[in-house]
Amino acid sequence: MAFNTNRQDGDPVADINVTPLVDVMLVLLVIFMITTPLFERGIDVNLPQTVTSNISGQERVILTIPKDKNYVYFNSQPVNRNLMKSYLEQIFKNRRDKTVYLFADQSVPYGEVLSVMDEVKQAGIETVGLATEPPSHKH
Numbered sequence: 133m134a135f136n137t138n139r140q141d142g143d144p145v146a147d148i149n150v151t152p153l154v155d156v157m158l159v160l161l162v163i164f165m166i167t168t169p170l171f172e173r174g175i176d177v178n179l180p181q182t183v184t185s186n187i188s189g190q191e192r193v194i195l196t197i198p199k200d201k202n203y204v205y206f207n208s209q210p211v212n213r214n215l216m217k218s219y220l221e222q223i224f225k226n227r228r229d230k231t232v233y234l235f236a237d238q239s240v241p242y243g244e245v246l247s248v249m250d251e252v253k254q255a256g257i258e259t260v261g262l263a264t265e266p267p268s269h270k271h
Contacts, residue, residue, distance in 0.1 A: 193223060194263075197236040197248055204248065216248070220255035231259040 196205040203210045211219050224230050232252055236245045249260055 192231070192233055194233045194235060195248070195252065197234070197240050197245065199237050199239055217251045217255045220252060220257060224256060230257050231261065232257050233261045233263050235263045 194205075194207050196208075198205070202213055204213055204216050205211070206219065206223070220232070234245070234249065234252070236248075252260055
């Protein structure tokens with residue numbers, strides 16, 4: 133940045149002082165860094181326990197069935213249970229990997245889980261993976 137040294141006394145200064153702008157931007161950056169993780173809260177689901185439990189994959193679609201059966205969640209986004217099939221068809225319309233990972237609370241009745249799995253299959257999903265968590269070793 134070049135400074136004009138030929139300025140006469142009394143002429144206005146045309147340089148912009150960016151220090152206050154940088155200070156405000158740094159404060160906003162810190163505020164957003166602190167508050168963003170607070171908005172990313174997961175859904176409370178008490179998964180059943182099994183010995184083998186691992187889910188891998190990059191762009192995986194997780195379908196969660198909580199205790200409240202009016203809504204299901206797609207990657208933490210609530211969707212009305214009645215709109216689930218059309219939502220799945222829309223998500224997987226142009227995807228080659230047609231896999232859904234199902235997280236169901238262990239208190240959800242078995243028939244309800246099967247009903248959701250049936251709708252997932254009707255939407256054209258080829259593979260449904262059931263998620264569990266490893267057993268806790270309490271002595």
